Amino acid sequence: MKENGEMVRLVDVRKTYHMGEVVIHAVDGLSLEIKEGEFAVVVGPSGAGKTTVLNILGGMDSATSGEVWIDGVDISKFKEKQLTSYRRNDIGFVFQFYNLVQNLTAKENVELASQICRDPMDAEQVLRDVGLGDRMDNFPAQLSGGEQQRVAIARALAKNPKLLLCDEPTGALDYNTGKAILKLLQDTCREHHMTVVVITHNSAIAPMADRIIHIKNGRVSRMEENPHPVSVETIEW
């Protein structure tokens, strides 16, 4: 079912949580598609269902109903183990709080991911690529927030994933650092022709994306393709 150049396609995805007697529809009939090599930004207010979408995309959670096509495979019916393999080989994840293992050095954190996947990139190379060539043996505690996030991005990239998912990657960073990180992500997308999905509540960064997906109340309120994305540097917020 893979259409030409298509990487992600969600069809009428719903996710329902039962909180006691209350039923919450975190995602309620959401459909979207992202092409291969695109830099997509998912924006929406708090509670709109951004994170749920990301969880479903990242194989950390499964949809209650609907189809989730990733590179031509419907993962919505995957079992736990298949989902783990999917996460292991196809997904790179960048967290808002970096989630580095404190006890491991920058390089070791990258290795933590690269040692388990099929076709890893060289850990040191990746670290150099993200500009941490000389901080490889530092522990996370010895790195600044931006540097830690770079390590996290390096860790995600090292797995050579099909899809790089970033959850508020700049949420815990200051403005400049945040910009630098977004730049890194945009560059990665362009240079490695990697599909990158960034989730953010900051719609200001939308212009830098190839595709902007607006989510509201668990649905895609608007999805627009930006034929002329701008560089991060030009964006102010």
Add this chain to the structure above:
Amino acid sequence: MKKRRNVLVKEFFVEVWKTRNRFLSILLIVLLGVAFFSGIRAASPDMRLSADSYYDDSRLMDIQVMGTLGLTEDDVEEIRTLEGVEEAEPAYSADVLCRLEETQAVVKLMSVTGEMNLITVEEGRAPEKEGEIFMDSAFMDTYGYEIGDTIEVFAGDDGDILDTLKQDTFTIVGCGTSPFYLSLDLGTSTVGNGNVEAIGVLTADNFSLEAYTGIYLRAAGAEKEVAYTDAYMDVVDKVKHRVEEIADSRCEVRYAEIQADGEKQISDGEAEIADARQELLDAEAELTDGEKQIADARQELLDGEKELEDSRKQIADGEKQIADGEKELADGERQIASNEKTIQDGRSQIAAGQSQLDAAQKQITDGQSQLDAAKAELAQQEQLLQNQAAEYELGLKAWNDGDAQVSQGEQQTAAAEEQLNAQKPQIDAAREMIVQQEQQLAALESMMQQLRDQIQELEEAGDAADQELIAQIKEQLGRVEEQSAQLQTALTQIREQVAQYDEAVAALAAQKEQLAAAREELTQQKAQLDAAGELIRTGQEQLASARQTLVQKQQELDAAAAQAAASRRTLNEKSAQLASGEQQLAAAKRELESGRTELAASRQKLADGKQQLADGEQEIADGKAELAEKEQELIDARAEFDEKSADAETEIADAEAEIADARKELDDMEMPEWYVLDRESIQSCVEYGQDSERIEAIGNVFPLIFFLVAALVCLTTMTRMVEEKRTEIGTLKALGYGKWQIAAKYIGYAFFSSCIGGIAGLLIGQKVLPVVIIQAYGILYVNLPEALSPLHLSYSLTSLAMAVVITTLATIAACRRELALVPAQLMRPQAPKSGKRILLERVGFIWNRLSFTGKATMRNLFRYKKRFFMTVLGIGGCTGLLLTGFGIKDSIMAIGELQFGEIRVYSGAVTMDEDISEENEEALLRTVENDRDIKEWMPAKESSVDVSFGDEERSSYLMVPSDVEKLGDYVILQDRRTGEKKELTDDGVVITEKLASLLDVSAGDTVTLTSDDVEAEVLVTAVVENYFYHYVYMTPAVYEQVFGEAPKYSEIFLVNDDNSEAFEKELREKYMDMDGVSGVSFTSDVAGYINDMLKSMDTVIVIIVIAAGMLAFIVLYNLNNINISERQRELATLKVLGFYELEVSEYMFRENIWLTVIGSIVGMVFGVILHLFVIKTVEIDIMMFGRSVKPVSFAYSILLTFLFSFLVNLAMHFKLKKINMVESLKSVE
């Protein structure tokens, strides 16, 4: 304010519920800690309490008094009056042998003692009268006895059983237990094979002993105290002391009593001897009298003989006179006899004549009667003849008549014949006429026939014309028929005439025949008649001649009768002549008779004289015989007397010697001694006490570990809790709550969980553990009826307080740090523990070789130091406990294995009596020498000796081998650590290790030996390995030097090939039977004792294993829980990165495995130390447990630890599965 507080209280309970696992884990670890602390500590007092309860229930004696010379009723009374003696009862006891099917067993008999030492009846009843016995249950079971069976006992030594008992057969009336024996081991004895195998209780009246063997007493107030405690000992010691105080005086009394008894017996004996002497003298005097009497009798006899000679002469004269008279008388008799003969002859002549006469007379009479008979016969013949003649006459007459008749008949016949002959021609004519007439008749007939035929023809023609003719013819016919009828009648008349004639002719012929027959008969009769007439004539002639002869005979007879009458007359004359001759002879006879009477009288006189003489002679002879007899008697009596007096002298001498001996014995008799013993003298009682002490020692060590771990677990758990609640604390603080208000929640949390856990723990611990331990010992102490496990206030309070205080303090410490921070800091997430390089990274060559995961694991291990140490401590504690548990068993086993496998390698020993005679000793040695069952043997001395050094003193065995060179075959002297062999030299002594450590002596020191009041200082040349009892080894030379005399070897050490039970039993019985052998012991006996100890240890080890497992589990589980919750984010990230579940678990397990490995290593070190400590604490003075733990025990401990660790990891795996990845996306709280 109040309302707010309520909110906090409510929040507290919500918190408890939400974190119930944490709450429970604190509760459980505290429970475990408190349970072990209070439970194991309570076990020892509970053991004592249980025993005390049994002792009190059975009113077991507190003190027993035994005297070397026995005890009397007075002693009992005296003891009863002592202060503090509640009651005192005398008792008998004796060790005897009992016959069993194939063997014999030593039975300890005890008398029933009133209200003390009560037996517990399990079956049947207590003995009530003589002949009844109560046996212990074990004996009944072992040897298959039933109530109602009888047992027979006999003395173990040469003595008579009846000296001890009134009878030797008893009926078993019941079985059960005696409080003297808690365990199945009934101790030793000096009889039989030395092992007491049964207890028999019987009433005191069964014993026939002269004095009591013991007195049992109970101290007032002792029952209130718990046995084995100091308080109890104080009470008992006081009374014991008082009894000891009167002991000397009572002993003196007893001594005096026995002395007095002895004296009395001696004086009785002396009196008896004096009596015997007097009897001897009396007998001598009697003999002398007898001799005198015999001399007198002999004189009397001589006098009697002389008198007798005189009388004999007189008698001879008388005899001569009588002989003359007799001659005269004989002549007269002769004359009379000849006259008598003459008369006799005459009389016989007369008699002959008479008989001749009588014969003749008889002949005459006979002749006459013959004659008369002949005459009668003749007459008869005559009559007969006359009758015949008459008959003849009659016959003749009849014949004549017959003849006449016949003749007449013949004449008639002749006349008839003539008539007939005359009639004849007429008849012939008649006959002619008949024929003619018949012819006429026939012509008529045929004419008639013709007529009839004519009629017929006519009639048939039927012609009336003919009728006339017919009638004519018929008329013709009628006429013819009339003619025929006339002719017929005429014919019939003629025929009748002819018939009459023929009849007459026939009758005449018959008559003629008859007549001829009659004539014939007559002729015969005539011949007969003629013969008869001839006979009658000859008969008449014979009768006439017989009549003639008869007349002749009558004449002859008459002549003979006349002759006989003449002869009778002559005979009568002769007979009268003879009668007068006889009268004359009778007169002569009477004369002779009177002469004879006279002679007889004088002869009688003479005979009387002779008789008198004979009597006299007889008397003399009798007198002589009697005299001879008496003389012989006297001689015999003399001989007997001589003999008897010699015997008597010997006897008297013996008796005197005996008395002298008795006196000596009495003089030598030592003052008796009293042994005042308390319950320490009861073997099983003491062993039980020692076991309870051992448990106490374990209780001092083990629970502490649990407590320590519990405290640390609480500390980490609470610290973690406070850390988790950092934001909440900050918020509350920001809201303005005071420090203590906030801390109260956590302190309360810790307090409640530890309090509940502690209370549950002390209940479970004190109720369950002591019972389990006591029951474990129950294998040994089967007679202990019940296990008591009351709650001990002291243990409860201390353990509970400790648990609560420690956890609460740990919580306060955890809270302090957080509470010290300002709210702003608290609101910020706690900086995660930063990673850093560990020491190992500097060691490049190891670090570089580690895989990535290895490195990560190592870093993680050392990152959480608290967790690291906690886990290592928990696991180490687990391994250590296990190792200690197994090690204790190893150590106890080592006693048997090392002591009898490597140190004291001999098989057994034969112990001789102290006063064994030389022959017996030689015999024994010879037997041993020749015994094929015994491989090697060596005499040695083994005795008790007190060894002291400084203030310490211990009693020990002194062993002196007879041959120092050979000692190595029996006992190996070596250093335990180095294994270096030590030599026994004449320089000093070698002592055993435990003794050395107790006295704090080492080689080169000089110790003091005390034995039998001899005190000597000797140099210790070496200290050697030994595990059971203490020994001081010494060469004979040193012994002689120290004690001033050569050692007397009382033991024979043996080495046998066979160590089987049956073999040893046989050997034991063989040697026990020998004189002078007091005991046979085998090293295997001790091995059995050690095995019993091991049995009770098994349960203790199980408890330790379970405890260790629980400890490991709770600690690991708790710490892992904390670890996971602390690192939840990290684990979630790993999952997001695509780690499989197993990989995530592995990531954690790798750390746990390392922790387990490190913990085990630490645990082993800890275990070895703990084991050594426990062993040293637990072991009793007389033994040294093995100091080392076997490799296999290490293996078991480690394997078990890993097993526990694995189980925890398994539980963790499921917990890890539940970690939600979404957690990783959340911001740090």
